[in-house]
Amino acid sequence: MQDKLLTSFAQKHHLEYLTAPSLIALSEGQRGYSLNKAKRFRKFQRRINTELLKHRVIIDNPYTAWFELGDQSLAQIKAFIIQFSVFSNQFLIAQLNKMIHAETLESMRASKEILANEIGVRFKPAAQSNGEGISGLTEGSIEGGVFHFGAGHFEWLYYIAKKLGLSFAEIGQPKHGTGATLFFCNELIRLYGGNDYQISQAASYAVENWAAAGFWRQLIKGFKGFNESTGSNLPLGFFTWHDQLESQHAAHTQEELEELYFTLELDEGGFIHYGNEMLDGVAAFWDGLDEQRRELAAAH
Numbered sequence: 001m002q003d004k005l006l007t008s009f010a011q012k013h014h015l016e017y018l019t020a021p022s023l024i025a026l027s028e029g030q031r032g033y034s035l036n037k038a039k040r041f042r043k044f045q046r047r048i049n050t051e052l053l054k055h056r057v058i059i060d061n062p063y064t065a066w067f068e069l070g071d072q073s074l075a076q077i078k079a080f081i082i083q084f085s086v087f088s089n090q091f092l093i094a095q096l097n098k099m100i101h102a103e104t105l106e107s108m109r110a111s112k113e114i115l116a117n118e119i120g121v122r123f124k125p126a127a128q129s130n131g132e133g134i135s136g137l138t139e140g141s142i143e144g145g146v147f148h149f150g151a152g153h154f155e156w157l158y159y160i161a162k163k164l165g166l167s168f169a170e171i172g173q174p175k176h177g178t179g180a181t182l183f184f185c186n187e188l189i190r191l192y193g194g195n196d197y198q199i200s201q202a203a204s205y206a207v208e209n210w211a212a213a214g215f216w217r218q219l220i221k222g223f224k225g226f227n228e229s230t231g232s233n234l235p236l237g238f239f240t241w242h243d244q245l246e247s248q249h250a251a252h253t254q255e256e257l258e259e260l261y262f263t264l265e266l267d268e269g270g271f272i273h274y275g276n277e278m279l280d281g282v283a284a285f286w287d288g289l290d291e292q293r294r295e296l297a298a299a300h
Helices: 002-013 020-027 035-051 062-067 074-100 105-119 153-163 179-192 197-211 215-230 237-263 268-299
Strands: none
Touching (some): 020 035, 020 237, 035 268, 062 268, 074 153, 074 179, 074 268, 105 153, 153 237, 179 197, 179 268, 197 215, 215 237
């Protein structure tokens, strides 16, 4: 019944572009929500679509396009896992800072949810481990969830590293990161985990849209090709789980953007500017990997 009422309300006011939470807030006349602001948001969304979401790292990533082909050498696969493991560990710092700088209890809890899941608290109810220490659930809450060392995301990467003959001491630490990887990690800490709430939210929106744009599927396809061509059996749970997670995050990310717009006096130009700065950092990471894989190819 509510769905029909919302659809009718959206059609009456030409608001079909808004998510359900925003339509509910508008129909109820919640503070900050107005039809005039909804019309302004539509123009802002158009700016975002053209000035932010068409960033080259979202629509044209040379490294992941190459990786998807599955023609990597063992050295190139190892190099990728090492750099990704450095990013995975440094992301914990950015996420912790994001939690600390949250401006509401709800925002703090949302950031804590991500952080706790990253370090090994499974969403409840948790699925059984699939043999790689990975819970199959990609939504729910950590409230009442159970911590497992093997459910920590970094340990999932370590399962792959071990199969490649890499030791624990050879992955994850900043000293193993290239300049490009460390630049990306520092930008995550500065922007995504920064103390300016609007900048942090802009970076978060940019990161989530990058993550949901399909690069996980490119990596999965590439790893499958590598496994098939080399007879390897690298476990891909880390990548398949994140692909499933990010496809669900896309809708939530849009809801968060709309809530931010209606409840704050958002600096539209600043949001797009800092979102692009974050994506420039993401692009630097992949550019570094692309340069590294070319150097490794030339060395052999």
